[in-house]
Amino acid sequence: MKEDARVESVLAAMTFDEKVGQMWQINGGAAAHEALVREGRVGSVLNLAYWREHANPAAHYNRFQRIAVEESRLGIPLIVGRDVIHGFRTVLPIPLGQAAAFDDALAEEGAALAAREARAHGINWTFAPMVDISRDPRWGRIAESLGEDPLLASRLGAAMVRGFQREGVAACGKHYVGYGRDYNTANIPEGLLRDVYLAPFEALVKAGCMTFMSAFNDLNGVPASGNPFTLRQILKGQFGFDGFVVSDWGSVEEMIAHGFCEDRSAAAQAALHAGVDMEMVSRCYTDNLRRLLDAGLVEKAWIDEAVARILRIKLRLGLFDDPYLPEDRLSVTLCDAHRALAKRAALASAVLLRNEGAALPLSAAVKTLAVIGPLADAPRDQLGCWAMDGEPEACVTPLAALRAALAARGGTVRYVQALAGSRDTSPAQFAAARAAAEAADAVVLVLGEEEVLSGEAHCRAYLDLPGAQHGLFDAVAACGKPVVVVVLAGRPLTLGAINDRAAAILWAWHPGTLGGEAVADLLLGCAVPSGKLPVSFPRTVGQVPVFYSRKNTGRPPQDDARVGVPEGTPLDPKGFTASYLDCDYRPKYPFGFGLSYTTFAYDGLQIRTPAVRSGESVVIAAAVTNTGACAADETVQLYIRDVTASATRPVKELKDYMRITLKPGETRQVVFSLPTAALAFHDPAMRRVVEPGRFQVWVAGCSDGGLQGEFAVVGE
Ligand code: GLC
DSSP: OOHHHHHHOOOOOOOOHHHHHTTTESOOOOOOHHHHHHHTTOOOOOOOOOOOOOOOOOHHHHHHHHIIIIIIOOOOOOOEEEOOOSSSSSSSHHHHHHTTTHHHHHHHHHHHHHHHHHHHTTTEEEEEOBBBOOOOOOOOGGSSSOOSSHHHHHHHHHHHHHHHHHHOOBBBEEEEEEEEEEEEEEOOOOHHHIIIIHHHHHHHHHHOOOEEESSSSTTTTGGGGGGGGIIIIIIIIIIIIOOOEOOOOTTTTTTTTTTTTTHHHHHHHHHHHHOOOOOSOOHHHHHHHHHHHHHHSOOOOHHHHHHHHHHHHHHHHHTOOOOOSSSSSSGGOOOOHHHHHHHHHHHHHEEEEEEEEGSOOOOTTEEEEEEEEEETOHHHHHOOSSSOOOOOOGGOHHHHHHHHHHHHTTTTEEEEESSTTTTOOOTHHHHHHHHHHTTTEEEEEEEEOOOGSSSTTTTOOOOBBTHHHHHHHHHHTTSSSSSEEEEEOOSSOOOHHHHHSSSSSEEEOOOOTTTHHHHHHHHTTTOOOOOOOOOOBBSSSSSSSOOSSOOOOOSSSOTTTTSOOTTTOOOOOOOOOOOOOOOOOSBBBBBTTOBOOSOOOEEEEEEEEEEETTTTTEEEEEEEESSSSSOOEHHHEEEEEOOSSSSOSSEEEEEEEEEEEEETTEEEEHHHHHEEGGGHHHHHTTEEEEOOOOEEEEESSSSSSOOEEEEEOOOO
């Protein structure tokens, strides 16, 4: 029987209470919940079985599922969710780190890994990928995002959807839409909303994402969980999404606190009217829909549509035909293949920000290595936020990996933690740290953020290294030797003088279970850094938001402008530009930036189609050469600028990227074929248009610089 016919037949048999039951997700597998499931009053459970509490979580899932399927009146199966964000018990780098790899295939494989382990533990729905465009590193959840750029978030998010769902776990695009700082307000003009913030969600719909989650924030005054414009008109209407929308945890009821709904009944009415199909945890639907329907304040059709969408996804996920999960798959947990993939992801995500005098890779002659710092041996922290199923015990830390590597060459590591944690302010161990550095052939300082400073409800107003870490750097650097800094963090940080005083800076994010092995391999030259920043790094928090696809303004800042205004400077409007008196307007490290142990030369830019009509493709080529001594990966990036348009356009927009591997001396002709549709934007009348005119184009290894050319889109 066809999907819709099956949905209709189940829907027709349901009582009102059973319909409302499908629209409620409860938290946890408490015994009291069994009765709710048996009575058909629950459609989903999140956090059903935490593996540390159940020897076999899949068996616990099957027990609950059996109640739904074999003991409830209609046998409608449950869908069981959890935040499986970056791995499961094998933990991958945080999504922001995975984004630095610019590797769609790798992101898909990582999601598939997570799904295999999740299913083995009784989970068939994950609340991922998070594709909120994140341009504010004060937000702890930037860690969970795929960065500041809509194209990168679209491609990687779609890859993750494919990875999760091909392994039988429904994906959930979140947080729909405009989420940018915890629970906060968002004021986003419609054109920007459509061109930037909605773009990755549309990409997820096209990738077949089965569910979406409505966000906590209010968008232009209307909470995202009560917003018919974004949910019904755009997501379900214009984008054609036919799965279901789940609210965020309690976000329906929180519309009261937003001052948008008078009470829980009004919140239920607003959410259902807007297009929220399932309510996570709060009970506004359960407690009010009957009365609202009887009072004619909600339509039966809205309820039937919500339930039909939920049933459709349960069907599509195979839960009606095969509701139970295998109970013998736990061996997939942390298996060798998963550990190898986690290491590969950590290697590909690390970004080399500085490498003065080829301080890295460390010489093979190094026999005594000083490893210092609060993040060198912090397994729970290196897993990062949203890794509650991760196992610190399974982690390989940078210290452990470096100890093993040095021992293998007959060397030793002198380790000084120096600070008890990233927020420790005590200099008591600084002398020991300095002594270790003085006695060593080379010095590695592992700094950053403990994981709890990252993630939900963990915004930071300052982006410095927490605690006394800057002081620790000064103490160690005083030994006069080159200091290699490795940073484990969930966001961009402002390193101040360390940026210029460190010999090298390797940004490893929170790199997951095998992060330490990846860091060690990169430091010792067993692997070559290849990551590129998915988010701009500000010089100071006062620059936030700072991102590459900024507008030019009528008085663009000048790259060579002197920072500062000498005392007594006469007022002279001629020199006024959109910049700061006390800070270079550019980020410290730009989007797309990342060094290697080799160098790459870009030349021979070809604009093979100098003029195209709408509907055709622009073909751009360039030669990329590995001009150094080691094989390495490079992410070649294609940027455009729509020079003049009916709305101001960004100075640059990423429109394609390609990760290539080149041997020493090898040259690759990289060819991009860009459909003119990729140049579209929403004009002031909210029409998605490609306007004729001049376009600048760059082929580069970073958003700053590269080979520049031009093409034109010509009219009909
Ligand atoms: C949280 C988060 C959301 C998560 C959900 C379930 O508050 O905002 O991303 O999926 O609740 O844990």
